[in-house]
Amino acid sequence: xxxxxxxxxxxxxxxxxxxxxxxxxxxxxxxxxxxxxxxxxxxxxxxxxxxxxxxxxxxxxxxxxxxxxxxxxxxxxxxxxxxxxxxxxxxxxxxxxxxxxxxxxxxxxxxxxxxxxxxxxxxxxxxxxxxxxxxxxxxxxxxxxxxxxxxxxxxxxxxxxxxxxxxxxxxxxxxxxxxxxxxxxxxxxxxxxxxxxxxxxxxxxxxxxxxxxxxxxxxxxxxxxxxxxxxxxxxxxxxxxxxxxxxxxxxxxxxxxxxx
Amino acid sequence: xxxxxxxxxxxxxxxxxxxxxxxxxxxxxxxxxxxxxxxxxxxxxxxxxxxxxxxxxxxxxxxxxxxxxxxxxxxxxxxxxxxxxxxxxxxxxxxxxxxxxxxxxxxxxxxxxxxxxxxxxxxxxxxxxxxxxxxxxxxxxxxxxxxxxxxxxxxxxxxxxxxxxxxxxxxxxxxxxxxxxxxxxxxxxxxxxxxxxxxxxxxxxxxxxxxxxxxxxxxxxxxxxxxxxxxxxxxxxxxxxxxxxxxxxxxxxxxxxxxxxxxxxxxxxxxxxxxxxxxxxxxxxxxxxxxxxxxxxxxxxxxxxxxxxxxxxxxxxxxxxxxxxxxxxxxxxxxxxxxxxxxxxxxxxxxxxxxxxx
Ligand code: HEM
Numbered sequence: 001x002x003x004x005x006x007x008x009x010x011x012x013x014x015x016x017x018x019x020x021x022x023x024x025x026x027x028x029x030x031x032x033x034x035x036x037x038x039x040x041x042x043x044x045x046x047x048x049x050x051x052x053x054x055x056x057x058x059x060x061x062x063x064x065x066x067x068x069x070x071x072x073x074x075x076x077x078x079x080x081x082x083x084x085x086x087x088x089x090x091x092x093x094x095x096x097x098x099x100x101x102x103x104x105x106x107x108x109x110x111x112x113x114x115x116x117x118x119x120x121x122x123x124x125x126x127x128x129x130x131x132x133x134x135x136x137x138x139x140x141x142x143x144x145x146x147x148x149x150x151x152x153x154x155x156x157x158x159x160x161x162x163x164x165x166x167x168x169x170x171x172x173x174x175x176x177x178x179x180x181x182x183x184x185x186x187x188x189x190x191x192x193x194x195x196x197x198x199x200x201x202x203x204x205x206x207x208x209x210x211x212x213x214x215x216x217x218x219x220x221x222x223x224x225x226x227x228x229x230x231x232x233x234x235x236x237x238x239x240x241x242x243x244x245x246x247x248x249x250x251x252x253x254x255x256x257x258x259x260x
Numbered sequence: 261x262x263x264x265x266x267x268x269x270x271x272x273x274x275x276x277x278x279x280x281x282x283x284x285x286x287x288x289x290x291x292x293x294x295x296x297x298x299x300x301x302x303x304x305x306x307x308x309x310x311x312x313x314x315x316x317x318x319x320x321x322x323x324x325x326x327x328x329x330x331x332x333x334x335x336x337x338x339x340x341x342x343x344x345x346x347x348x349x350x351x352x353x354x355x356x357x358x359x360x361x362x363x364x365x366x367x368x369x370x371x372x373x374x375x376x377x378x379x380x381x382x383x384x385x386x387x388x389x390x391x392x393x394x395x396x397x398x399x400x401x402x403x404x405x406x407x408x409x410x411x412x413x414x415x416x417x418x419x420x421x422x423x424x425x426x427x428x429x430x431x432x433x434x435x436x437x438x439x440x441x442x443x444x445x446x447x448x449x450x451x452x453x454x455x456x457x458x459x460x461x462x463x464x465x466x467x468x469x470x471x472x473x474x475x476x477x478x479x480x481x482x483x484x485x486x487x488x489x490x491x492x493x494x495x496x497x498x499x500x501x502x503x504x505x506x507x508x509x510x511x512x513x514x515x516x517x518x519x520x521x522x523x524x525x526x527x528x529x530x531x532x533x534x535x536x537x538x539x540x541x542x543x544x545x546x547x548x549x550x551x552x553x554x555x556x557x558x559x560x561x562x563x564x565x566x567x568x569x570x571x572x573x574x575x576x577x578x579x580x581x582x583x584x585x586x587x588x589x590x591x592x593x594x595x596x597x598x599x600x601x602x603x604x605x606x607x608x609x610x611x612x613x614x615x616x617x618x
Contacts, residue, residue, distance in 0.1 A: 025375045025376070028373075031373045031374070031375045031376075034375050035374045035375050035379075041374070041375075041379065044374045044378060044379070045374060046373070046374055047371040047372065047373055047374060048371060048372065048374060048378065049368070049369055049370070049371060049372075050367065050368045050369070050370050050371070050372050050377075051362075051363040051364075051368040051369065051464075051465075053372060053374075053377045053378045053381060054368075055381060056343075056347070057363065059340065060381065060382070060385045063382055063385055064385055064389055067385065067386055067389050068389065068393075071389070071390070071393065087408070091407045091408065094404060095404070098401075098404070105394070105397040105398060107402050108396070108397030108398075108400070108401065108402045109393050109394065109397045111402040112328075112329070112393060112396045112397055112400070112402070113393055115326075115328075115329035115421075116329070116332075116392075116393065116396075118329070118422050119329060119332060119333050119336060122333075123336060123337070123340055125450075126337075126340060126344075126482065127340070127344070129453075129475075129478055130344040130348070130466060130475070131463075131464060131465060131466055132461075132462040132463045132464065132465075132467075132471065132474075133463070133464065134453060134454040134457075135454060135457070135459075135460070135462075135463040136454070136463075138454070139454035139455060142451070142453070142454050143451045143454075146447060146450045146451045149450075150447055153422055153423075156420065156422065157420060157423070160420050163404055164407065164408045165404050165405040165406060165407055165408055166405040166406045166407070166408060166409060166412075166414055167326075167403060167404075167405045167414075168408065169408040169409075169410065170413055170414055170417040170418075171417070171418060171419050171420055173413075173417065174417050174418065174419045174427065175419045175420075175423060177435065177439075178426070178435045178438070178439025178440060179439070179440075180435070181434065181435035181436040181439055181440060181615075182436065182440045183436055183440065183441070186436075186440075188435070188615060189435075189436045189440070189615055190436055190611075190614055190615045190616035191614070191615075191616075192615065193613075193614060193615065194614075218410060219408075219410065220410065257463060257464040258363060258364075258368075258369070258464040258465075259360070259361055259363050259364035259463070259464045259465050260460075260463060260464065
């Protein structure tokens, strides 16, 4: 310790010390402090089994899913500055994003990221299955994961409508037409015809599940608003809460799985 | 050669071929999981893919922006399937020789510091992920078509790629099955897995031998049904959801003479030579009995076979019934596919009066 580097000098300033309350993480005490004292890092245990940190075991797919989710949140918020969810503006705002916004690759990152998240979540589930990590005590967390998977697909699906081009509305039309066929709850599904008392039709195209989903009988402006709110507010909030539960349970169930 | 591929890609051939390949993959999983196999396949696949890209029709469908994720998915799933089988093969061999799985060696059970071991890996993953996304975003523009026009539907109108497996199921099932019941069954079935698979072995390490039944069923649903159908739905379905080979031009006038017959029509008109009964329940009686028998009659019958007797002794009756019902629902799809190809069968139960077609 004869010569002090610039890093050591910075570490001794009051500013640095006010932010990081421990020394460089090169000894046991500081390594513990750096993980436990940081709000993001403290999601991790301070020490973990070697098998669990290996890329070959987890493929880091859960971590990557979370990363892509965060990237989507950031780019999504940026897109919201430019986008208005009305039939009049939606399409033109997307064009403007491409043509007038400098360095306009936010839409690209957001769209490809959405696809990527579907892929990473599928692969994550695949890994969890192949290592048998759903077995006790992790049954519940597997269930939370399945719900996260469904919500990931719904996030992607609701976002697909927002550019308001031909691709968007017809893909959503195909998807939401399936809702029409829900047994008992869709007007074109089995059982709906039974729910008729005299002349009074209980399940019709004006109140069935597809109507609730689209706020109308076809993919129109009310559907755009509904999908926009589901996509930008409602589903992300639910996903956020579930991810918190998921991570909490990974810790509480004994960390990453390892042979018993 | 291209002609040949165009023909074999048709689900009538490609689905059985996929099933056979899948069977051999698991039967010879140690060979499949070897590095030699992986290198050989990779070295063959790259030039083959490049040659295929020279074909204008194939190039068009592969480079359509929203299809790129599927190419990434195919590559990633192929790699990770091989990789997990590779690790499983290593662990199985170790266990046959009386050793513990790699994950259970004392060296790997040792505890390490989160900083730097895990934090650095995560940092690497974040950087790699960022670079990947930015490069992808610069190279490929996000697609944007004509403004929305509710009065003019494109042909084919496709759902986003991750739902194309469901849309492809529409060929064989009505929307209430393909779009509502079967997806619901998939979700419920996935959540049920930990509660019906009571095998304590294979928790926390890659393996195949210790949980052959669980792994082969899961991989069948995931690779052979789900992913296969997505690939067919994306790359091989053109206007009017007609089949087009990978090197075939999407000609809007391609007409496929398809005449599918309901089971009740087979029974009354072709077999008994009479008119269809006017009572709809009598008309569909055979199909209804068969379907109910499949869902409710088969499980108790199968419970008598030696294979399932052994399973029941392990997991108990309730778990057995849940498992078997999930399996029967899963296999209803390949069964319906085969019936369609073999007998041009349209519906087993055809009750359009109640919107209830099976
Ligand atoms: C938004 C989606 C998801 C995110 C962000 C996420 C994130 C994570 C992370 C970061 C881990 C730590 C280990 C790892 O990286 O592999 C993990 C573990 C786990 N995940 Fe997920 N996950 C998601 C979806 C799922 C799904 C779809 C499933 C299964 C159906 C699932 C089941 C599990 C289980 C059982 C574990 C514990 C694994 C073990 O202990 O080895 N997760 N998840």
